[in-house]
Amino acid sequence: MSDPDGDAPEGPDGDAPEDPNGDAPEGPDAAPPDNDSHRFDRLPATAADRVVPGRPTRAEVVAWWDERYGIPPETWGGHTFWERGNGKLWAFAGAVVTPVDAEGLGLRILRTRQEHWKPSTNAVQRFGGAATRNVVVLERDEAVRFARGDDQELPRWDGDWGYVIAAHETAGAVEPIGVGLYLHGELRSTVPKGRREELG
């Protein structure tokens, strides 16, 4: 594949161009593993088990979802966590040998090795329903704009800045739509190009 990360342009988790952390290799504390696009390495359980410098640990990942969104640690009880390339984390429903050579392993959930970790649209759709914090519930027209990939003014949000879960009410319950970046009164949609839809 031409893209070293193995992501097609329409890939499920392309970063929106507005991503303040960009796609560039990360800062001085990150000594990344080689960027072999097929190699998945299982995350160490804790910092004491860490061999590869800069690699996030399972404990850190579970705590991050809990602290940032209130997603309970037991949500991940059946999943192993893996790093492919530089900081892209995947959740897999089983346990397989590490490292494993594959084109994909479960669901890409999180971009790490940058100042602000960024969850993926697909992770938030699958697991974000358990969130209790940093969930922005959008009105009908706002949700349509968000799914289209548009940025919008949203001064009424008084929660944290940064990556939030955008959600809306549909079919009788609140359902996550994707990941927004809230900055300076504006909600930016990070829905990847291949997932955007005109739902108006």
Add this chain to the structure above:
Amino acid sequence: MRPPQRYASLVDDFDAFRAACDRPLPSVVRVNTLKASVDRARRALDDAGVGYEAVEWHPGLFRLDERGPGTSWPYFHGWLHGQEEVSTLPALALDPQPGEVVWDACAAPGSKATQLSALMDDEGVVIGNDNNLGRLSALRHNAERLGITNLAVTNQDARNFSLKPFGDRGTDPERIEQFDRALVDAPCSCEGTIRKNPDAFEEWSLGHVEGVAGVQRGILRRAVDATRPGGTVVYSTCTFAPEENEAVLDHVLDRGDCEVVAWEPPAGFETDPGVTEWGEETYDPAVERAHRVYPHRNDTGGFFCAKLEVTA
């Protein structure tokens, strides 16, 4: 002789068969039960004003009044996946259980692999393989949109599929050495897709049928070899040619390490038995346990599906 006339001797009501082949296929979606219940998906379709009718023989399949589910909230949320009605059969026949290790030998673009994951409640491992790297990106995209976490994607020639990347012949306790179940939804001449690909008969050639049958035999042999004794292998195609169906089964049955077992599709879905004679050829009588699906029986595409048990 070319299709459809080629199969006049196999089909009871050939006029109805030919007429069905000329009709366009309804657009069908499957509810992704990993993300939404059938009831909630139905409510979302109602709220969105999308017209549909439920498929009688399979809860969670809806025939849409209009083409394409792509522009509705339930689709955006990954609650729905466009999948031809008849192509849900092989995963039902395979009947994978949560926690098992399952191989989908020709998995892209992923309708059946993602259905396997849903049937397993996203627990265990589905190894979704395809030899076509371009189609693999569609598989990954579909699996991620549906929120599936138990799918490992590989890019190998299924005929020589190796479990070495998963630790086979090693000592790691988490290695995978064989499958509990395997699905071979084989590349084929696609005669049964005539209702959505009107060129399917035009592009037909006996040379292609015979060539692809060699590939089919190779993949099915590998699936039987890589599946544990007592495990299940399902063989399916979307074509009518006995060379690609019963003849392929006959070939693996000759090796003596598997048998065709009885399996009934859900009530209300009508099939015809596999054929034991075709031209000069005769096949193992057990191939009658396979299912031929003709388009006029259930108003679907054409299909073939057989369930095998590995015995050694």
